[in-house]
Amino acid sequence: MPPCPDRLTRPDPADAIPRRTPHRRPPRPHPDPLARGPARRHRRGLRGPGRDPASAGCGRRLEGRPGRGGAGTLRRPLPASGLVASGASFTGPGTRLRGVEAEVAFRVGRDLGADLPADPTEAFDAVLPVIEVCESRFADFPGSDPLAQLADFQTHGALVLGAPSPMTAEALDLRRVELVLTFDDRTVATTRGTRAPDDLWRMLRWLAAHAAGRGLPLRAGQVVTTGSLHGMPLAEAGVAVTATLSGLGAVALRF
Numbered sequence: 001m002p003p004c005p006d007r008l009t010r011p012d013p014a015d016a017i018p019r020r021t022p023h024r025r026p027p028r029p030h031p032d033p034l035a036r037g038p039a040r041r042h043r044r045g046l047r048g049p050g051r052d053p054a055s056a057g058c059g060r061r062l063e064g065r066p067g068r069g070g071a072g073t074l075r076r077p078l079p080a081s082g083l084v085a086s087g088a089s090f091t092g093p094g095t096r097l098r099g100v101e102a103e104v105a106f107r108v109g110r111d112l113g114a115d116l117p118a119d120p121t122e123a124f125d126a127v128l129p130v131i132e133v134c135e136s137r138f139a140d141f142p143g144s145d146p147l148a149q150l151a152d153f154q155t156h157g158a159l160v161l162g163a164p165s166p167m168t169a170e171a172l173d174l175r176r177v178e179l180v181l182t183f184d185d186r187t188v189a190t191t192r193g194t195r196a197p198d199d200l201w202r203m204l205r206w207l208a209a210h211a212a213g214r215g216l217p218l219r220a221g222q223v224v225t226t227g228s229l230h231g232m233p234l235a236e237a238g239v240a241v242t243a244t245l246s247g248l249g250a251v252a253l254r255f
Contacts, residue, residue, distance in 0.1 A: 077216070078156060078159055078225075079156075082156065082157065082158040082159055083158070083159050083161060083223065084158055084159070084160055084161070085160070085161055086160055086161060086162045086163070086250075086251045086252050086253070087252055087253065087254075088158070088160055088253050088254075089253070089254045089255075090133055090157070090158065090253065090254070090255050091237075091255065094135065095135065095157075095237075095255060096135065096136075097134060097135050097136050097155070097157075097234065098133075098134075098135075098234055098235040098236070098237070098239075098255050099133070099134030099135070099155065099157075099232045099233075099234055099235075100131060100132075100133065100134070100181070100232065100233055100234070100235055100241055100243075101131065101132040101134060101227075101228035101229075101230075101231075101232050102129070102130075102131055102179055102181050102189075102228065102229050102230060102243035102245065102251075103129075103130050103131070103132055103225045103226055103227060103228055103229060104127065104128075104129065104130070104171075104174055104177060104225070104226050104229070104245065104248065105127070105128050105129075105130040105159075105161070105223050105224060105225040105226065106124040106126070106127055106128075106167065106171070106204070106223070106224050106226075107124060107125055107126040107127075107128065107164060107167075107221065107222070107223050107224075108123065108124060108125075108218045108219060108220055108221060108222045108223070108224065109121075109122070109123060109124050109125030109126075109167070109220060110122075110123070110125075110220045111217065111218070111219050111220050112208050112212075112217055112218040112219075113208070113212055113217055114208060114209040114212035114213065114217070115205075115208070115209070116204065116205050116208050119169070120167065120169050120171075120172055120201060120204075121167045121168065121169065123204075123208075124167045124204075124224075125166075125167050126164035126165060126166065126167055127164070127165055127166075127167050127168075127171040127248060128161055128162050128163065128164040128165065128223075128248065128251075129162035129163075129243060129244075129245040129248045129249055129250065129251040130159055130160060130161050130162060130223070130225055130251060131159075131160040131241065131243050131251050131252075131253060132156065132157075132158070132159050132160075132225065132228070133157040133158040133159075133160065133253065134155045134156065134157055134232055135155060135156075135157030135158075136155045159223070159225060160251055160252075160253045161223065161251070162243075162248070162249055162250060162251030163249055165247075165248055165249070172200045172201050172204075173196075173200075174193060174196035174197065174200060174226065174229070175192075175193030175196040176192075176193065176246075176247070177192070177193060177196070177229065177245050177246055177247070177248070178190075178191070178192040178193075178245070178246040179191050179192070179229045179230060179243060179244070179245055179246075180243070180244045181230060181233070181241070181242070181243050181244075182241070182242045182243075182244075183233075183235055183236075183239045183240070183241055184239055184240055188233050189230040189231070189233060191229055191230045194229075194230075195227070195228065195229055195230065195231075196229075197226070197227075200226065203226075204224065207224065229245075235255050236255070237255050238254075238255060239254070239255050240252065240253075240254045241253050241254065241255070
């Protein structure tokens with residue numbers, strides 16, 4: 001897996017204060033032994049058989065509001081082995097966090113290069129409701145260091161795929177999507193476009209160029225998911241989770 005930074009360093013505003021003598025800010029001590037380079041290499045090592053992001057049907061995660069050069073955008077490949085169909089069950093000792101994020105995803109319709117066609121339906125052939133199951137391999141997940149979380153695939157556990165619908169240009173406007181998320185018969189989240197990006201098509205164009213530049217261009221059958229519509233509520237063991245997205249249908253799983 002090529003390096004895929006999740007954050008870009010920006011200068012501290014304090015350094016903009018005029019100084020009479022040359023000043024160099026001392027490096028910040030880091031509480032975790034993982035540096036960014038080792039964190040990326042460790043994440044590549046976690047891939048293993050069947051986790052190669054170049055595999056057909058793998059996922060790409062994209063969220064945020066990109067600025068120049070992609071600043072402000074979180075992006076990362078998702079392992080192909082983590083893509084499962086709606087109705088999947090997640091149990092066992094590895095299922096501890098049980099974080100749930102309902103999202104909208106797009107399926108790549110053909111192999112793409114750095115430049116996407118002007119018509120979104122020529123690049124993507126389907127839109128589908130998905131749930132990202134968030135799991136951490138750290139005992140103290142909230143307290144773990146950001147670079148350690150980077151090496152841990154940003155708490156990615158699996159991506160549960162609902163039934164695909166034909167792609168339309170209107171599907172790119174996530175502000176139109178109304179979400180109802182339930183745990184068993186209890187509604188835990190309802191929202192309509194509150195976390196939608198301002199210009200999703202711009203983000204997808206940026207992702208295509210970024211992926212192609214890293215030698216892993218978007219391929220037919222891959223899925224690009226666009227980030228949580230509502231945050232990340234945590235479910236209890238034994239709970240049935242259902243996310244219903246207006247115009248797209250429902251996707252479900254059980255813990």
